[in-house]
Amino acid sequence: MNAFQTIADRVEIEALRGEFTDAAMMRDRTRLASLFTPDGALRMPNIPIELVGREEIRTGGERLQDQWDFFVQTTHPGTVLLDGDTATGRAYIQELARTLDGRQGLNYAVYHDRYQRTLEGWKFTERVYEVRYLDTSPLAGTAPHTTQDPTTTPADTTTPPADTTATPTTPAPTTPAPxxxxxxxxxxxxxxxxxxxxxxxxxxxxxxxxxxxxxxxxxxxxxxxxxxxxxxxxxxxxxxxxxxxxxxxxxxxxxxxxxxxxxxxxxxxxxxxxxxxxxxxxxxxxxxxxxxxxxxxxxxxxxxxxxxxxxxxxxxxxxxxxxxxxxxxxxxxxxxxxxxxxxxxxxxxxxxxxxxxxxxxxxxxxxxxxxxxxxxxxxxxxxxxxxxxxx
The missing domain is CATH 3.40.50.10420 (NagB/RpiA/CoA transferase-like)
Incomplete structure (x- = not known):
């Protein structure tokens, strides 16, 4: 592989990771799912959550969106190791979130990635999410509530699956415990x-x-x-x-x-x-x-x-x-x-x-x-x- 192709591949993979964050921020889950190969997977092994295929990735993400007051994800450049038409890498994530019912927090995480060159360009074959730091202290800031840009996808009206605190099954608000x-x-x-x-x-x-x-x-x-x-x-x-x-x-x-x-x-x-x-x-x-x-x-x-x-x-x-x-x-x-x-x-x-x-x-x-x-x-x-x- 020549030096120009190597540079081009690295730039495209970095753009792919940026597109993932943009699609998440713009609540465009269809676009986010399209960044994966048809059999690509989004995994959170410790949860366990495993979404395989573009449809599961789209619908799994859509369950969350109507809950947000605001959600901010920032992707920081990580590593890319090219191997012909495949590659591996890591991206570093910072997230802030607050939901309409008061759940909130800040975390830092790592995406462990695998990529594949396709006719449509580089795509994710797998993203594995690993939380490295979590802070559930009340967030001091707020989000301006302006009219949504008509070019973005509106928030979905679904809710997260089931109840999840300690032994139960749906994500729970972070209001201070008694x-x-x-x-x-x-x-x-x-x-x-x-x-x-x-x-x-x-x-x-x-x-x-x-x-x-x-x-x-x-x-x-x-x-x-x-x-x-x-x-x-x-x-x-x-x-x-x-x-x-x-x-x-x-x-x-x-x-x-x-x-x-x-x-x-x-x-x-x-x-x-x-x-x-x-x-x-x-x-x-x-x-x-x-x-x-x-x-x-x-x-x-x-x-x-x-x-x-x-x-x-x-x-x-x-x-x-x-x-x-x-x-x-x-x-x-x-x-x-x-x-x-x-x-x-x-x-x-x-x-x-x-x-x-x-x-x-x-x-x-x-x-x-x-x-x-x-x-x-x-x-x-x-x-x-x-x-x-x-x-």
Whole structure:
């Protein structure tokens, strides 16, 4: 390859990265999707979010736009390594965002890229997004609300998928959490990562059983995955939470992609959110089974779930005919005050990073569900693991 061609390729790839940011800023998701090869992928591995193909990339982005008060993305030049008709590179990103309901934040991230020369010029074959820094402090600035330029694409009227804070499933606002959740004098969040010893698991299990829950103590997530197949009959309608525990264990994939159940989440994702909000609400509220994790379980027999929008909480609270919660050993805490602190100090920061990378906005604890007992015998099953999994 001659020197002129090398320079031309580098300039075109840098222009491609700039076009991506411009399309995002102008809310032109069709143009943004066109910057990828037909089978190109936009991935956020830690979320996990994976959009493959131009249509998924377009529609996935459009779910976010009506939520924005403002969104600013700046791309800084990174590296490009050419290899004939393919190339790899990195681009460095700074983002500021605030939504109409007050969610806000600043982050710095890296796009790890692969490129392909095509008849239409250089295109992305893959962009992998990695957050390196996240700050959810209130933003001091504001955005002027002027009439939109008619040459740009109007904001979509859809909303982000499901509820995502701690164990739940939609991105949640970053309004300050109640001060009662985080007494400054208590132990740091690092104490919330170690698996509970056997005696602590046994105390939690005994208290839960006293409260009417069915409890099984299992060795690990692999055992829970097998047990779920026995607990949930084929063909049942099942709602899964957006839980790291379910993702890492493979249970989420078993339910939503295995073909053995009437999986609610994939159905919800096909419904137009502007016209089908009531249908989505009803589907999520009363499935045969809800399978989820929790943010904390206490030795006194309480389960604590945290949410931004609350869309999954009705099924967990009692709307679902049956509920199964898979809980890693690190989530066992002595009492309710410690459970609330675990939500704020440990689960929320991790969920913030996940939601920021997935949806371009942070999360918050806007709704808490505390289950102190199960009044319907046989409805609620807790699979309490001896290993740590999820957060």
């Amino acid at each position: 001060t009662t959740l985080a007494p400054a004098t208590l132990a740091p969040a690092a104490s919330f990562t170690a698996p509970a010893p056997a005696e602590q698991l046994n105390r939690a299990a005994a208290a839960l059983r006293t409260g009417g829950f069915t409890v099984e103590i299992l060795d690990d997530a692999a055992s829970a995955r097998i047990r779920i197949k026995a607990l949930v009959p084929e063909g049942a309608s099942v709602l899964t939470g957006a839980s790291e525990t379910l993702r890492l264990s493979g249970i989420d994939e078993d339910i939503n992609a295995g073909g053995h159940y009437d999986a609610i989440r994939p159905r919800i994702l096909t419904i137009d959110r502007a016209t089908g909000a009531d249908e989505i609400r009803k589907l999520a509220a009363v499935p045969d089974f809800v399978i989820n994790s929790v943010a904390a379980v206490t030795e006194t027999g309480s389960l604590v779930l945290a949410s931004g929008s609350g869309s999954q909480l009705p099924a967990n609270a009692g709307g679902a005919a049956h509920a199964v919660w898979i809980i890693g050993a690190q989530k066992v805490v002595p009492d309710l005050s410690t459970a609330l602190r675990r939500v704020q100090e440990h689960a929320l920061p991790l969920e913030n990073a996940r939601a920021q990378a997935a949806y371009g906005m942070p999360s918050a604890v806007n709704r808490l569900l505390i289950l102190n007992a199960e009044p319907r015998p046989g409805r609620g099953t807790v699979l309490l693991l001896r290993e740590a999994i999820g957060y």
